[in-house]
Amino acid sequence: MSSPSGAGKTTLSRALLASDHHIRMSVSVTTRPPRPGELDGKDYFFISKERFFEMRDKEELLEWAEVFGNLYGTPRLPVEDALAKGRDVLFDIDWQGTQQLEQAMRDDLVRIFILPPTTDELRDRLIKRAQDSSSVVAKRMAEASREMSHWAEYDYVIVNDDVATSSAEITAILTAERLRRTRRIGLTEFVRGLNKTL
């Protein structure tokens, strides 16, 4: 899932993880310092630049990007572990990360873009993050605009007017994508079995 900052993606991610126990969050690594309340290993893995570049060079990152001078990346190993166990993985990443993931995940990536219903709300939400200075807020608005310009690269688009509706829509997308023929492992055998007993 991608969205401009402040469109409600974090709330929607949490709702999805709480209601669906077959999906787990991909926890990114970052070189930026933790914000108040953020937990290492839950919100991010907070690591040094040296460790970040080591992971990148050893191809331990599925995607990575630099945003406002900080580095962010998706560790490969937890994703491969989850998929091997038949779980799905939720990525909370921007358009740059999505483009890189497309190459790593091939046909198995489902891309959802979350749009805010209005920009008033987006501005309000961005300003309410009190720990950011006004120049950071201004930068984020420019970044939000850039992020929004990539909506057309996604498979699904949700206008997040109402959290309950958007949550239900994301759940429906997940349900449907799991029913795709290309993801139904074992159906060839199943149909062969049906035909034998007919």
Added chain:
Amino acid sequence: MSSPSGAGKTTLSRALLASDHHIRMSVSVTTRPPRPGELDGKDYFFISKERFFEMRDKEELLEWAEVFGNLYGTPRLPVEDALAKGRDVLFDIDWQGTQQLEQAMRDDLVRIFILPPTTDELRDRLIKRAQDSSSVVAKRMAEASREMSHWAEYDYVIVNDDVATSSAEITAILTAERLRRTRRIGLTEFVRGLNKTL
């Protein structure tokens, strides 16, 4: 939606039409005589062979097929009317019809295949249609087997173990497909408006 006869597709179609008022059924034309209880214009439009060939030759049919000597077809006009009004259309057709519809509908066709959970149930359901002779039942089983061999040509596959679950799955597919970027008319303008007010 396609399925072998007796996999529960009719029940699932009715449930979908009852719960979703933005989709309407495509009523086929057929040259076979009505079965007891079938209504002209609701279950099928019962027409003569002459009228059928006339419709076919005037390209008034989106697809057509011959099954056990009877002709079946999908009239083009009601489909185009419904789509022009922003409605969706449900097609209850076999694999032959689906292949023809693909060409007529291009990227806008969503193909769902319904499989029975076991063939016991399928045989039971076929036999329970008391008006059919046992030779017709045998023919239908062979036809069911042929139909099932085409499951891999569909976008989604549902194993109809439980009607409520399968209904919810079909509803989820419909919800998700309506959220596809390629079907979200007006989003370019919407995002332009968001950016202007940011």
